[in-house]
Amino acid sequence: MALLDALCRRRLRAAHSIDDLRDAARRTLPRMVFDYVDGGAQSESTMRQNRAAFEHHRLLSAAPVDVSRRSTATALFGQSLAMPLIIGPTGYASAFWPKGDLALARGAAAAGVPFVVSNGANARLRDIAEASGGQAWLQLYIAHDKQATLGLIGEARALGFETLEVTVDTALPGRRLRDIRNGFTVPYSWTPAKVVDVLRHPGWMLRALPHGAPRPGLMPMEQGRSWATVSEFVRSQINPAIGWDDLKWLRDQWPGTLIVKGLLDPGQVEPAIAAGYDGIVISNHGGRQLDGAVSTLDVLPDFAAAAKRRIPLLIDSGVRTGTDILKAVALGASAVQVGRATLYGLSTAGEAGVGHALGIFRTELDMAMALVGLNRVADATPAIVRAIA
Template sequence: MVFDYIDGAAGEELTARRNRAAFQHVLLKPEVLVDVSTRSSRTRLFGQDVAMPLVIGPTGLNGAAWGHGDLCIARVAARANIPFVMSTAATVGMREMDAAAGRLRWFQLYMLKDRGLATEFLKQIASYRFDVLQLTVDTAVGGRRNRDIRNGFTLPFRWTMANLVDAARHARWALQMARHGVPTLKVFADLLGGAAQGSTISDVMQQQISASFSWSDIQWLREQWDGKLVLKGLTTPTHARLAREVGADGAVVSNHGGRQLDGAGSTIEMLPAFRESAHDMTVLIDSGFRTGVDIAKAIALGADGVQLGRATLYGLAAKGEPGVARALEILGHEFDLAIALCGARTVEEMRGRYTISESRHLSEL
């Protein structure tokens, strides 16, 4: 049930599959007889030096994959000198995260219905030295994730006979849960003064998320938050223009990994037009990224960086903190090879080193 929570998506999972399939139609341009003996993956995001154009993006309920999973990811990101975005749906509190997080502290926010509570929450986030805020904007309602419904994956866990048998077949995972305790939405619990419960993970989140927050309300958030403001879940050139108009510092081109609207387009096919409309705004992208070559393609198409979701969660679920570190190591090595074989010595030199497959143009996907 935990694998399906991580691996699954909304509806028939058409968008999740499209996220992957679209990469085959973006072709990198190899280059030869270029001195690439000295090269670097370093870059800057929102004025911060980072080791490579990667961000470990916000993912919820990481403690279900591995005990204190959020802390495992944060420690690896700190050592790798890349940002980790703590989720509002984290299974550890901000005080615990404060001890594990490195200097690159980003936080993901779901806009709450109660503006007073939201204001206090923003003050708390700032007090723990988070300086980049990502507002997730594509969850006004929760997507229907059929695997979670079929498995009865709830918070707290609902122990049906099927789930008990499933847990018994995964002894290492069961021991992890026994040792660290059943995960809860700790940030929500601390904020609300009690545990949040619901029939599905989406329901738990939906209890407190505002479905009425709109473009005209972003100004209110901009006035409350002094740090960098990023809107996560944008996809179209119109979204890019509106984000600039409301004063956002950046955007994440994202379809939530296909976990919200099934039947939407992939993010990599939307990136070029979005980048053009974003002008000098920092543009990140997520959804469907699994390899360093995928990351190189996004950079070539104009992204400033890539946010990882499942790629590092698979590592976490397999082996905890060492698994996350190994996943990052593989991705970093693949990215370095890709840019070298494209004749690029820096992230910036990788821009534009792509073409579109003649068999399928991105606009036709």
């Protein structure tokens, strides 16, 4: 293990960007595991468009400005954040690193940002709450059996969770062709080709296999049953009949901060406010659901116009740099949520890799603020952004 730890440290020293961490994760993980985190739905056009939107929006510098008193800190829902970033919900984290949910929670807490516990987490909620130091939020899918949903949110309340993030864009899980082609099953199934691939990634093998295949910690899983892909397992858990009446029901059950995740139509701002929600995550699920969906950054200004500052807007999908964070805040977001970026760090070096990814974001955000001419990230406005053809 000492040699493996030394290799992890070397890979982190060589990773100066999130793209570098992605390359390190690709070298570390077996193909079926890397493709699970890295891939999107069908042709992956939404995933590509998410990045293209950030590239098509450029920043306008206001130099010279005195930027000697910069701070990336912000506040959201009464919580102080070291920067306007949240680690969003990413299921099956223990496929990338043993006890991956705990590593994500600890890494986020050390960096001063929230971590959203995935409904598909592999650890017990109690353990994640302890690891997070009280900074974690909980993602929720409304289940077929609402009593199961009530049981989970009751446990969350008892453990001190204050923020719930209900995801609504998964009536059916996206068709992720990489997982189908790789045979990434729940639990793992093995073929000669997969065994050979694992042997080519001894670091992952020596860390992961002693713990066995990841199992859901918050979702029920029938003993002895398997699913062809992770998406098929998710399909078995999620109720496709969810509407605004169900979201209003959830509002009645949860006394804390309640956020709806997965909106892409600015016309849904009013229903969210009317239902009593405290925040919105504009999301296309990182391109893992509807192939051909609009990018979140492209619709963010329309959401901002509809919200009129009455409700905080968060955005995910495609965020890879600190400059991306500044663009999103300038166009109306209170914060961004990231998923793949911190999983690349997790895959490379566990908790240290998560912290490294978050450090990259904060360094790049601070540098972008200085070069644009901002001392406070909250002072970013649409005036510093130009959309190019």
